[in-house]
Amino acid sequence: MARWSALVIAEKSTFGVLLSTLLKKEDFDVTVVDSFKPGSIEAVYEEISTKRYDLIIPTNNGLTPGKILELIPEIRKKGREVKIIVLSGYHPVDFMKELEEKDIDGFFPMPFNCEDLVRKVKESMSQQKKCLSRKRKEGEMEMAEAGEEREIILEAAGAGIKVTLYGVRVKGDKWKFLLDKDEGTMADFLDEEDSDVLPKLRTKSEFVDTWDKALALLDRYPWRWFVPQEVHPEFRDLVWSAVQAREPGQNEGIKRHLYEGWKRFLASS
Numbered sequence: 001m002a003r004w005s006a007l008v009i010a011e012k013s014t015f016g017v018l019l020s021t022l023l024k025k026e027d028f029d030v031t032v033v034d035s036f037k038p039g040s041i042e043a044v045y046e047e048i049s050t051k052r053y054d055l056i057i058p059t060n061n062g063l064t065p066g067k068i069l070e071l072i073p074e075i076r077k078k079g080r081e082v083k084i085i086v087l088s089g090y091h092p093v094d095f096m097k098e099l100e101e102k103d104i105d106g107f108f109p110m111p112f113n114c115e116d117l118v119r120k121v122k123e124s125m126s127q128q129k130k131c132l133s134r135k136r137k138e139g140e141m142e143m144a145e146a147g148e149e150r151e152i153i154l155e156a157a158g159a160g161i162k163v164t165l166y167g168v169r170v171k172g173d174k175w176k177f178l179l180d181k182d183e184g185t186m187a188d189f190l191d192e193e194d195s196d197v198l199p200k201l202r203t204k205s206e207f208v209d210t211w212d213k214a215l216a217l218l219d220r221y222p223w224r225w226f227v228p229q230e231v232h233p234e235f236r237d238l239v240w241s242a243v244q245a246r247e248p249g250q251n252e253g254i255k256r257h258l259y260e261g262w263k264r265f266l267a268s269s
Helices: 015-025 040-050 065-076 093-101 114-146 184-189 192-201 211-218 233-244 254-268
Strands: 004-010 028-034 055-058 083-088 106-109 151-158 161-171 174-182 202-204 227-231
Touching (some): 040 065, 083 114, 161 211, 211 233
Parallel strands (some): 004 028, 055 083
Antiparallel strands (some): 151 227
């Protein structure tokens, strides 16, 4: 199990292979979107909107500088903890100034030194770990100080993983949400030298303040294909609508079976 996840946007057969090889040696699970293929921009936006990555590397190996500048704000919607390192052979002053204003974590002109890039990646991941730890502590302190009580909105379990969406009633029908992801059962399969992976097996998100944002947290994982454990009565209809939005076809086997399981569970809860 890789420690981190990375999205690389580059020509898959050449530059993408180089970056993928470097990152895999640093314990990354790497997805490469081939920026020279038709529909590549749509594929990039799909990856960013539906999946969670720790590191994203846009390159002008297929992307124009303008497209890179447009892409960064979309990535930043996922939060400051996602690290962005841009690689580009095009680096005039105006372009560099705009990159800096868009809050990236690193820039390397091409050609670049592989050792320098790896060093920057390690530094960025160390910063991300500190950022996530601080956010979790702030969230826990915020709840403790306010005397707020968490309620389980949705809990579902898959192979080796459980996701729990908690809600805190703020005022009237207003809620805020956080997601707890627990892969603690994997700890039994880790050796002593893998101890640094343990903190990533149990993670909590930051608070979000709308149901749509709560669903976005859940959608980092294939929760619809997990087994439902608990659903808050006030959110039963919203959960069912979210499950129905991705209803599988009759011939989709196990997904159809799990979909029907949600249907039965919510009807009886």
